[in-house]
Amino acid sequence: MSRLRRTGMTVRYMTASADTAVEELLTAADIVKNYGSYQALRGVSLTLHAGRMAAVMGPSGCGKSTLLLILGLLQKPDAGTYTGLGRDLLSLDAREQALFRRRFFGFILQSCAVFSYSTVEENVEFPLMYSGVPRRERLARVMDLLESVNLAGKAQARSNLLSGGEQQRVAIARALIGNPRVLLADEPTGQLDGENTQKLMAHFRRVCDDLAVGIIIVTHDPQVADYCDTVYQLRDGRAIVA
Amino acid sequence: MLKTSDLLRIVVKRQLRQLKLGVILSISLGIAMFIGVDVVGKDLENRIVSDVALIGNVTILTVTMEEHLYPNTPPHFFTDKTVTMFKNLPGVMYAGLSMRFVEVIRTQVQDKNVYIRIRGVDPFFWKVYELNAYQGRLLNEIDEKQRSRVCVLGIDLARNLFQNEPYVGKTLTIFNDNYTVVGIAGGLMMRSRTLDCFIPLTAASDRLIAPNTYPNMLLLRMRSIDDVEPIIKKMPELILSQQNTPYLKIEYAKDEITTVRTIIRRVHVLLLLGIAASLGLGAFGIWQSSFASVRERTREIGLQLAMGAEQGDIMRQFLGEALCNALLGGLAGILFGIITILAVCMAMGMPVAWLSIILHIPICLAAASLVGALGGTWPAVQAGRMDVASALRFE
Numbered sequence: 001m002s003r004l005r006r007t008g009m010t011v012r013y014m015t016a017s018a019d020t021a022v023e024e025l026l027t028a029a030d031i032v033k034n035y036g037s038y039q040a041l042r043g044v045s046l047t048l049h050a051g052r053m054a055a056v057m058g059p060s061g062c063g064k065s066t067l068l069l070i071l072g073l074l075q076k077p078d079a080g081t082y083t084g085l086g087r088d089l090l091s092l093d094a095r096e097q098a099l100f101r102r103r104f105f106g107f108i109l110q111s112c113a114v115f116s117y118s119t120v121e122e123n124v125e126f127p128l129m130y131s132g133v134p135r136r137e138r139l140a141r142v143m144d145l146l147e148s149v150n151l152a153g154k155a156q157a158r159s160n161l162l163s164g165g166e167q168q169r170v171a172i173a174r175a176l177i178g179n180p181r182v183l184l185a186d187e188p189t190g191q192l193d194g195e196n197t198q199k200l201m202a203h204f205r206r207v208c209d210d211l212a213v214g215i216i217i218v219t220h221d222p223q224v225a226d227y228c229d230t231v232y233q234l235r236d237g238r239a240i241v242a
Numbered sequence: 243m244l245k246t247s248d249l250l251r252i253v254v255k256r257q258l259r260q261l262k263l264g265v266i267l268s269i270s271l272g273i274a275m276f277i278g279v280d281v282v283g284k285d286l287e288n289r290i291v292s293d294v295a296l297i298g299n300v301t302i303l304t305v306t307m308e309e310h311l312y313p314n315t316p317p318h319f320f321t322d323k324t325v326t327m328f329k330n331l332p333g334v335m336y337a338g339l340s341m342r343f344v345e346v347i348r349t350q351v352q353d354k355n356v357y358i359r360i361r362g363v364d365p366f367f368w369k370v371y372e373l374n375a376y377q378g379r380l381l382n383e384i385d386e387k388q389r390s391r392v393c394v395l396g397i398d399l400a401r402n403l404f405q406n407e408p409y410v411g412k413t414l415t416i417f418n419d420n421y422t423v424v425g426i427a428g429g430l431m432m433r434s435r436t437l438d439c440f441i442p443l444t445a446a447s448d449r450l451i452a453p454n455t456y457p458n459m460l461l462l463r464m465r466s467i468d469d470v471e472p473i474i475k476k477m478p479e480l481i482l483s484q485q486n487t488p489y490l491k492i493e494y495a496k497d498e499i500t501t502v503r504t505i506i507r508r509v510h511v512l513l514l515l516g517i518a519a520s521l522g523l524g525a526f527g528i529w530q531s532s533f534a535s536v537r538e539r540t541r542e543i544g545l546q547l548a549m550g551a552e553q554g555d556i557m558r559q560f561l562g563e564a565l566c567n568a569l570l571g572g573l574a575g576i577l578f579g580i581i582t583i584l585a586v587c588m589a590m591g592m593p594v595a596w597l598s599i600i601l602h603i604p605i606c607l608a609a610a611s612l613v614g615a616l617g618g619t620w621p622a623v624q625a626g627r628m629d630v631a632s633a634l635r636f637e
């Protein structure tokens with residue numbers, strides 16, 4: 001983690017910790033999402049603060065991924081309000097949403113961990129390309145981050161040849177490379193065994209504490225929930241704080 | 243928006259790591275055909291056509307003085323000046339001289355009558371009909387100048403006259419003069435001439451019976467079919483510009499010209515269809531493989547969009563990949579094409595038109611890009627329009 005601090009993220013850490021009140025990153029209220037006649041979300045409310053980790057739990061098919069996509073501005077809700085970093089996020093157009101995602105969000109998605117036919121380094125470098133960071137700086141930042149997830153030695157390895165745990169670490173590095181304020185993770189420990197899950201969660205915890213990043217983790221693993229500050233149970237289309 | 247340099251790096255690396263050989267191959271085939279046909283095609287076609295034309299007699303025309311049909315007209319013949327003028331015309335490949343009539347004499351070989359048709363020819367006669375020496379040599383300028391008593395025989399005549407080979411060196415007596423056989427003529431256009439005896443035109447005018455022994459028949463071999471009809475139109479005018487002439491007869495293969503023209507047109511259409519088909523196949527291949535990779539990478543597209551990629555970025559990426567494959571195919575095609583051209587040129591003994599090859603390279607690359615764009619645009623647009631949420635859910 002000492003490396004991470006040297007890469008400019010410390011600045012944000014300082015400002016965040018200088019605030020006495022904990023900054024509110026995301027606030028969603030009464031989010032409704034229907035798929036045809038099927039009501040996936042019936043009024044979910046949720047708040048995320050800087051440096052906090054929230055878990056979203058619930059049985060399969062209860063709408064966890066749906067909620068995460070809505071929070072990540074990847075899907076539009078049918079009703080509800082959603083503000084992030086002081087902005088009304090639902091009123092942004094597609095381009096502005098893309099820009100917002102690029103600047104403030106990091107994603108770890110359930111379905112896709114790594115890009116095929118790409119090296120570890122290229123995987124992690126990707127988001128910085130979209131932000132227009134010069135290549136030299138990109139590579140330096142990628143190496144720093146890969147060291148922090150213990151993958152520096154595999155920078156040139158083909159990412160699809162890595163183990164599930166390693167791929168998940170690549171995904172984390174990629175989610176963090178843009179210095180996001182919010183990390184949205186959908187079942188990041190889904191493919192991992194108990195030991196690797198604990199390592200990963202410890203890592204998330206450090207990212208949270210050291211960089212003041214707010215994290216939302218979708219999971220159905222109680223072990224994961226133990227690391228979180230808040231646990232939302234999603235049931236019948238509503239979120240209840242456990 | 244992704245920087246172009248980054249886009250190029252992503253696209254090229256990925257395509258090199260996951261080579262789409264089928265697509266690249268089919269495009270390269272089309273491009274190779276294109277460059278091959280365009281660079282050596284014209285030469286090759288000219289050769290093929292000139293052979294076809296020769297077989298069909300279509301590039302040869304004969305002009306005969308016809309004064310003998312009109313009483314009290316003195317004999318006429320083509321002058322050197324006229325022949326030189328024809329030789330210098332752009333459409334004329336060869337101009338030769340011969341006689342309107344052949345002398346026929348009869349001799350007896352072992353109780354059998356053998357008729358010898360004697361024809362005076364100048365040294366260019368052979369070139370006009372593309373005849374060659376099957377044995378010995380043909381009549382040349384020295385024979386012509388020295389008015390030598392030498393002859394070249396058609397193979398059938400030689401067999402009738404002499405029991406055994408070699409025919410070259412044997413002697414033939416014509417009107418009490420002894421002629422030495424210097425060669426046997428052969429070639430596709432010998433036809434009924436295999437029964438002829440050829441002697442120098444000069445020797446013929448010296449020794450054969452008048453009035454038929456003047457060079458009163460002009461033989462013209464044109465470079466291409468298209469040169470035949472224009473020169474026929476201008477013929478009287480051309481000859482009159484050099485000499486006085488009363489009556490001319492021009493013979494050429496009118497119907498055969500039409501037939502050969504049709505053959506050439508069909509060959510053209512066939513080649514064009516071939517090129518179009520393989521380029522079309524390439525475009526279809528690009529289209530197919532682009533769609534396949536969009537489908538295969540739907541989740542990756544979703545992830546890229548989640549990272550903040552804009553729709554345009556995704557579109558440019560997939561279009562770039564299509565173009566990259568098409569250009570790889572183009573480069574391979576240029577390589578195959580050049581190899582083919584070299585092989586053909588070597589086999590046919592033609593010079594390699596390097597300048598033409600180099601000029602074709604940008605055209606080929608442009609054609610390949612066009613194919614890539616044709617096949618790749620729609621899949622790329624589809625990829626760009628993809629909805630993130632459904633992309634991520636895609637199974």
Ligand SMILES: Nc1ncnc2c1ncn2[C@@H]1O[C@H](COP(=O)(O)OP(=O)(O)OP(=O)(O)O)[C@@H](O)[C@H]1O
Binds near residue numbers: 061
């Ligand atoms: N595009 C869609 N069209 C129709 N129904 C959908 C669509 N997306 C999701 N659903 C439905 O919405 C419900 C919630 O889906 P979601 O993926 O959010 O569940 P989840 O809680 O993430 O489940 P899991 O734990 O298995 O990942 C499911 O019943 C699913 O079938």
Ligand SMILES: [Mg+2]
Binds near residue numbers: 064066110186
């Ligand atoms: Mg899910």
